[in-house]
Amino acid sequence: MKNQNSKSKSRLPWILSITAVLLATAALLYPASHTQQVLAAQTQEKEAPRSTASDQSTTLTDQTDLNVTVYNSNIALVRDVRNLTLPTGAFRLKFMDIAATVNPATVHFRSLTDPDKLGVIEQNYEYDLLEPAKLLHKYVGKEVTLVRSYQDNGTTKHEEIKATLLSDNNGQVWKIGNDIVTGGYAESYRFPEVPANLYDRPTLLMSLENSGPRKQQIEASYLANSLSWNSDYVLTVSRDDKTADLDGWVTLVNNSGTAFHNARLQLVAGDLNRIQGGSLGGVAREMTMMAKAVPAPQFQQESFSEYHLYTLGRRTSVEDKETKQISLLEGSGVPVEKIFVVNGNNSYYRSAQTPGSPLKDPVMVYYKFKNEEKGGLGIPLPAGSVRVYQKDSKGGILFVGEDRIAHTPKDETISIHIGNAFDVVAERKQTDYKKMDTHTWEMEYEITLRNHKDSPITVQVNEPIGGDWEMLDSSYKFTKTAAFAAQFNVPVEKNGTSVLKYRVRARW
Numbered sequence: 013m014k015n016q017n018s019k020s021k022s023r024l025p026w027i028l029s030i031t032a033v034l035l036a037t038a039a040l041l042y043p044a045s046h047t048q049q050v051l052a053a054q055t056q057e058k059e060a061p062r063s064t065a066s067d068q069s070t071t072l073t074d075q076t077d078l079n080v081t082v083y084n085s086n087i088a089l090v091r092d093v094r095n096l097t098l099p100t101g102a103f104r105l106k107f108m109d110i111a112a113t114v115n116p117a118t119v120h121f122r123s124l125t126d127p128d129k130l131g132v133i134e135q136n137y138e139y140d141l142l143e144p145a146k147l148l149h150k151y152v153g154k155e156v157t158l159v160r161s162y163q164d165n166g167t168t169k170h171e172e173i174k175a176t177l178l179s180d181n182n183g184q185v186w187k188i189g190n191d192i193v194t195g196g197y198a199e200s201y202r203f204p205e206v207p208a209n210l211y212d213r214p215t216l217l218m219s220l221e222n223s224g225p226r227k228q229q230i231e232a233s234y235l236a237n238s239l240s241w242n243s244d245y246v247l248t249v250s251r252d253d254k255t256a257d258l259d260g261w262v263t264l265v266n267n268s269g270t271a272f273h274n275a276r277l278q279l280v281a282g283d284l285n286r287i288q289g290g291s292l293g294g295v296a297r298e299m300t301m302m303a304k305a306v307p308a309p310q311f312q313q314e315s316f317s318e319y320h321l322y323t324l325g326r327r328t329s330v331e332d333k334e335t336k337q338i339s340l341l342e343g344s345g346v347p348v349e350k351i352f353v354v355n356g357n358n359s360y361y362r363s364a365q366t367p368g369s370p371l372k373d374p375v376m377v378y379y380k381f382k383n384e385e386k387g388g389l390g391i392p393l394p395a396g397s398v399r400v401y402q403k404d405s406k407g408g409i410l411f412v413g414e415d416r417i418a419h420t421p422k423d424e425t426i427s428i429h430i431g432n433a434f435d436v437v438a439e440r441k442q443t444d445y446k447k448m449d450t451h452t453w454e455m456e457y458e459i460t461l462r463n464h465k466d467s468p469i470t471v472q473v474n475e476p477i478g479g480d481w482e483m484l485d486s487s488y489k490f491t492k493t494a495a496f497a498a499q500f501n502v503p504v505e506k507n508g509t510s511v512l513k514y515r516v517r518a519r520w
Contacts, residue, residue, distance in 0.1 A: 068104065071109050079091040080276070082264065089235055111236035112214040112270060113239075116135070129225075157173070173198075175193070242394075248402070255345050260342075265335050275327060276323075284319070310324065311324055343387065353375070356473070373440060382425050397415075398416070455515070456513070457514060461473075461512070471504060484515040
């Protein structure tokens with residue numbers, strides 16, 4: 013027993029020394045390896061690019077269908093269908109060649125093949141596009157090669173200098189050797205690579221989870237700004253002012269940052285309510301339309317909610333920064349009426365610029381026609397500008413005026429103001445003003461119309477009359493068109509004069 017205790021005591025220092033060495037070694041190795049792992053993880057997390065070579069990409073080459081629905085409020089709904097080969101599990105997809113003006117909050121991405129097996133975990137819109145200023149700004153704190161030229165004995169030579177970009181705020185600040193240099197020091201710059209978070213075109217970067225088949229057809233729809241359309245009309249009036257031809261055109265402007273090739277085009281006309289900074293709360297439904305019966309297949313219209321939808325009966329392409337015009341309608345032999353109008357003004361009855369002298373009224377000229385089928389029209393007309401032309405005595409087409417119309421349903425009347433008459437003069441003056449009692453007055457007016465044209469005309473005179481009024485006398489028949497208005501239709505012979513006189517009693 014004594015021998016065993018002595019042996020144990022003799023081995024104890026050796027065991028303790030071995031244990032101490034092992035613990036010291038572990039203590040030295042573990043913190044170092046653990047610190048390296050943490051630093052490596054932090055460095056990897058900090059420097060990990062936002063996209064990697066393993067990311068899946070899709071471009072226009074994968075596109076199988078494209079539908080663009082443009083609203084007349086400077087937005088468009090884009091529906092992009094593509095055939096893709098996707099990995100299983102979690103991965104990232106770079107959805108490229110989208111409109112640069114996309115509203116990311118409106119993106120709707122789904123699989124048409126197996127929608128329950130492909131889900132979106134996260135999506136980012138990468139609009140930081142590659143351009144010289146942004147590329148330079150991404151290299152703050154990094155080394156860049158500066159290139160500048162100089163003259164040496166009449167020869168232009170180039171010098172390359174390594175420099176670190178310290179700042180790019182309202183100008184560059186460089187560190188070259190031990191010097192700090194500001195200003196435009198170089199003529200050009202050389203960069204070792206393009207940063208991962210700069211993109212050569214607008215891209216949606218999507219994190220997806222796929223538990224379905226590898227080959228799938230997917231659909232991405234979104235709203236984009238800077239696509240707009242408007243209507244333009246040409247009204248060509250015959251020499252006798254009785255009929256006209258109406259041609260309608262759609263003018264489509266694409267400033268969205270991308271081109272739309274071989275697209276099905278739809279246009280929505282109407283007053284769309286939108287919230288400030290908001291998005292459209294819905295997706296326009298798909299429709300299969302038949303071509304309109306015109307020489308070339310053009311637009312077919314139909315009611316859509318409280319708007320009107322115009323679908324082009326063929327596919328078309330719209331390049332970026334392009335303005336395209338497409339024929340909307342053609343109407344021939346539309347009955348029109350030329351109207352001369354004089355509108356009175358309330359200020360005439362309260363003051364005169366020159367006492368005793370008549371005041372001149374403009375004689376406005378309108379062409380009026382009805383948007384009806386028997387007149388060659390009869391479809392809802394989107395708001396737009398109408399330019400009016402007419403032939404001269406030698407058959408040449410001349411521009412005679414223009415006006416703008418609002419959205420006009422079928423069977424409604426349209427009036428186009430082309431300008432003021434040159435050869436028709438209207439003068440007015442108040443010839444009597446009498447107070448009958450505390451609340452009653454009598455007033456008399458005289459409106460002289462002179463026609464210097466070679467044909468007779470009829471002038472429509474619209475007079476505002478205040479108070480509780482009654483017509484006591486008038487030289488031409490009147491119509492009470494509103495509570496405070498009367499209308500006279502006064503014929504005037506060629507090279508002739510007509511005088512409209514009327515007397516009213518008003519109570520206030």
